Amino acid sequence: MTDSPVKAPGTAPGLSVLLQHTAEAVRQVQQGRSLAEGLPDVPAPLRPAVQALTFHALRHLGLARALVDRLADRSPEPVVQALLVAAVALLVAPADGVRYAPHTVVNQAVEAARQQRRLQRQAGFINACLRRLLREQTDLMAEVADDPPARHHHPRWWIDRVRRDHPQDWAAVLQASQEPGPMTLRVNRRRIDRSAYALRLAEAGMASLPTGEDGLVLARPCAVDSLPGWTDGLVSVQDAAAQMAAGLLLQGQDWGPQHRVLDACAAPGGKTAHLLERADVQVLALDADADRARRIGDTLQRLQLQARAQVKVADAADTAAWWDGQPFDAILLDAPCTASGIVRRHPDVRWLRREADVAALAAQQRRLLEALWPLLRPGGRLLYATCSVFRAEGEDQVQAFLARHTDARQHPSAGHLLPGAGRPVGQFNDNPPGGHDGFFYARLDKPAA
Template identity: 60%
Template sequence: MATQLKWVGQSVLAVEKGRSLTEVLPGVPGALRPGVQALTFEVLRHLGAARALAKQLAQRAPAPPALALLHSALAILVGDEGRARYADHTLVDQAVEAAKQSRDTRMQAGFLNACLRRFLRERASLLQAIESDPVARWNHPEWWVDRVKADHPDHWQSVLNASQTPGPMVLRVNRRKQTREAYRMVLSSQGLDALPLGDDGLVLTKPVPVEQLPGFAQGSCSVQDGAAQIAAGLLLGGREWSGRDRVLDACAAPGGKTAHLLEQSSATVLALDLDPRRCQRIHDNLQRLGLSAEVKAADAALPADWWDGQLFDAVLLDAPCTASGIVRRHPDARWLRRSSDIPQLALIQARMLEALWPLLKPGGRMVYATCSIFRAEGADQVQAFLARHNDAVEQPSPGHLLPGDARIHGEFNDNVSGGYDGFFYARLDKALP
């Protein structure tokens, strides 16, 4: 366990320095990676409390590598999963061993030992001392807590709590290969229980590695949260689509929603993404699922560079955003983001909406989506767009889906478990002249 903790400390240090776990985790030795990932997620979910406790325990902070290890051990000691998995004294012993394993932290092993043992002795009073600190209480940066309060005054606590719970593993059944019910039976025959969600979704009662999913390599299903699975039906619902219909998926990589559009319709899809490496992932996903689309690496906000001049029947704009809705799956995001990211991203989203609206046929439809809970990237963005375009007609849409409590979302709520990621959806139809 000491070696695992050493890697956890290094991963947390990398996040504290501004690197994302998606970049960092591939550097962890393969055999250790699943355990290190699970523990690092646990640490990041309790980093606010751990930082506040470390300040109580050490008047002068040690060098960053030792501080990251101290934060890691404290976060595991206060987190529910860590407490369930390890006896307190074992964890402290192993954290001290971890410190001894690295040149960067070896000199601080004694200091770490003293801080952690003091925490065990004085746990109740130390936890009381940090109680009124919002960052320690909610384990998100203060600006984030304030923003969620302002944007969702009736639900802010449940939204912040939802970020502390790992999301369920949700599959999207490839309806071109089999019905959802048929695939559910196949899963069940292999001892995997799942409940239906939305049009094509199955929520596994217990997550498994994708290699254990029957037919995964042959394209029977994909892994995609229930909230992300709403896009295709919202864009395509209520009419038939043939190969003559042209659909643009403007920010498509890695191709989750592109594939769902193709599984649900025969429309001709153009999938764009700015990042050529991520475009390769669209190709790979479509190939595995037995689907095809035209894929282009291009800037959606600059149609002059890639558009052939033919109007689209439908446009999906799944815009780049803060990803504030999916923090339960990416617990590093809250510590990496800055509040200034919100207006910057909102400006990019507004530019994309402006650039793509003229490419839509009169009578055509656009779905604007972000995996964000912030209103500036959702409801406010769309209201501003509607004020600028009197040919845009807002259709019934889910609006802001909040993680952890989707029961508040009326007619779009088929999510009895409340298990969606946070998302925003608006469907805008272009009026006929």
């Protein structure tokens, strides 16, 4: 998902209609349903504007909920609270690209309630709460200023963990999650040179700047099908941090068709494709979910790389079910994680996760590492990656693995990459325009016998 512009006031559809759908999306997130599941239910013509308003509400959910708690004498039912949250977020933190007049937000929120049978009786209550906010906003903001979720826009446990894991950078990490991530492209070097593609973008009126080895950061996001050569496989959308995987796994060695590479948790296929764009290797791409595995095939087909990879539906940790007994020269393990490093692109993640998820996912990561390490030949390498800023899913996980495996050596690699334009941790110093997502990388080498 990428951020989309909000339609200006006075254009169809009206703000009241957008607020109805935004409130429903916020309510679902607060009850545990992701935006990836909920937004497709929104009518297609409304979806871009509703997504933008929902992203905005979720980026300010901590503050908006704290204010609603003070505005309401009683705890409103979830559907009412969600509508109040959506309106309050617009009143105290105007959305990028459009500023609604305060009275417009109040009137349209009340109208949104009146248009829904289940909320008609709550219209007066919503009106009273929002008008009180307009009258007392300075005092109310002062009351919540020291509340961590209201101030930093994340759950308290998340704030505490980031502060403990990154004591020098924690505030910058949290702030970076509030900023929309740039649209970053990866040029398919098998099809076109990066500078040549940048020229094609310029000819189409799209300004860009280079990042990394194959990336271009767009000055403004756009629909993917408007990108020159998209359907012909000239380019993909992939964050600058995610683009590092192929280079870190392949660096320092000549690769050819005799080399076998495993992409263990491959969907939707961006890293699989990047490996094939950069090297003539055999790639086996796995994913445990059949629908997600089909996305790998779709990605490879669009990039005209499908003939050079095998895709299987399998749990990578259940090696007896899929491994043919032949060792791999390299393994990419982009392990399931909390996604705490990509919150700027997925603002619902911070509100969907629970503190217990960190330990549960760390256990799953350990299970995958233990299962895949024996499949690596002596002299081979494994790149462990997560899109997380939590040390439990990064450096702590790797150090525990090294303590258990005396046959593993950690090669200098990126370590923890902090999101946005904050100071990276480790040996990664490239800072692309608009920054990068939060990631962790560690390359583990198995010495030759």
